[in-house]
Amino acid sequence: MNPFDKIATSAMSGMRAQSQRLQVVSENIANADTHGYKRKLVTFDNVFDRNTDTTKVEVSRTHLDQTPGEEVFDPSHPFADENGYVTMSNVNMMTEFADAREATRSYEAGLQVFKQARDMYTSLLDVLKK
Numbered sequence: 001m002n003p004f005d006k007i008a009t010s011a012m013s014g015m016r017a018q019s020q021r022l023q024v025v026s027e028n029i030a031n032a033d034t035h036g037y038k039r040k041l042v043t044f045d046n047v048f049d050r051n052t053d054t055t056k057v058e059v060s061r062t063h064l065d066q067t068p069g070e071e072v073f074d075p076s077h078p079f080a081d082e083n084g085y086v087t088m089s090n091v092n093m094m095t096e097f098a099d100a101r102e103a104t105r106s107y108e109a110g111l112q113v114f115k116q117a118r119d120m121y122t123s124l125l126d127v128l129k130k
Contacts (some may be wrong), residue, residue, distance in 0.1 A: 004120075008117060009054045010054050010113075011111070013056035025100045032109075036079070036089065037089035039064070039090050040065070041063055043061050043062075044057055046060060
């Protein structure tokens with residue numbers, strides 16, 4: 001496997017992982033007002049692929065944040081418990097926006113790595129043609 005393919009494989013795996021992370025963040029934002037919703041978190045792993053001789057980034061698991069949601073007193077609400085409290089979601093919009101920004105920037109960094117590798121490979125081919 002040529003070096004460009006290795007770089008592209010690694011960069012694309014990171015971009016794919018950040019894309020999945022952004023999807024989870026979007027789900028969290030969409031469910032921020034859902035009573036009792038637990039925020040989802042993504043965990044990444046570095047995995048060595050022996051077939052391509054590269055290290056890839058993969059989503060190892062998606063799990064729920066066990067932080068309790070805010071308890072709001074509203075005895076007239078249909079989801080209120082026997083004491084009149086409603087459990088809200090544990091989604092913090094500022095945290096989700098920060099995670100979205102970080103995932104976007106990480107994705108863009110992977111894209112830049114891919115573009116630079118392509119430019120270097122193209123330059124090498126140009127030199128070899130002469």
